[in-house]
Amino acid sequence: MRRWKIILTAAALALAAAGCSPGNEKEEEPVKKVEDLVIEVDQPEAAQETEQEEDKEKEETPEQKTRTQTVVLDPGHSSVVASGTEPLGPGSTENKAADTSGTSGTVSGLTEYELNLTVSQKLRTELQNRGYTVLMTRESNDVPVSCIERADVANNSDADAFVRIHANGSEDSSAKGAMTICITPDNPFYPALYEQARALSDCIINNLSEVTGCENDGVWETDSMSGNNWSQVPATIVEMGYMTNPDEDALMATDDYQNKIVKGIADGIDQYFGYR
Ligand SMILES: [Zn+2]
Secondary structure, X not given: OHHHHHHHHHHHHHHHHOOOOOOOOOOOOOHHHHXXXXXXXOOOHHHHHHHXXXXXXXXXXXXXXXXOOEEEEEEOOOOOOOOOEEEOOOOXXXXXXXXXXXXXXXXXXXXXXXHHHHHHHHHHHHHHHOOOEEEEOOOOOOOOOOHHHHHHHHHHXXXXXXXEEEEEOOOOOOOOOEEEEEOOOOOOOOHHXXXXXXXXXXXXXXXXXXXXXXXXXXXXXXXXXXXXXXXXXXXXXXXXXXXXXXXXXXXXXXXXXXXXXXXXXXXXXXXXOOOO
């Protein structure tokens, strides 16, 4: 049955490559998909028993797969806003504020930087439980961190993904939904990262909206975000929802909904790296 297994493995790999995964070279084989297809094959009884034993061994540790990747989490903003301006990207003559204060909850009274840190800390635990190495750009609310400094945490750790956690605000209190934000294919700084950044953004927004049930506002491609432009690894901003929408703000303040956000983002990261 080895011949069939090889053929099906090749087919499974081809299928996996067609998904939202960008073919990251550190990506591991999509083990689960291969197993699913191998079970379908007609085999002599003896061979079936051997394969079933092998499958049983694999099933004993379904969630304990090794994650070799490093993920940097960036809880947006801070109570102490980094002062001054920074270039929009490496070598740019256009300057932007080094950081901004963010939005706040109309009914929860939470500040965005508090919510971002709370969710990021929960997400760090979840990703570590799944086996990832996780670094944070800040771990308290009273440190100023500029956009370049945030990107440099990812750049200096040779991270595989840079995931920036934010919540949205609008003058229109009916605006709601989650989105992710990445660079365009014509990014003036690191255009070669577009494909992976877009795949990361797609994987996260789709899983996030599926798990939380929130409106899926898709991926916004823009080259106006300094932190994304300075990142030398695939980067995305996750806008979890609108703190200016009373319903969404109240939801995002709850432990239960935050846990759903965390699961959605972690599932998206797993899918990006080929673990789902
Ligand atoms: Zn923000």
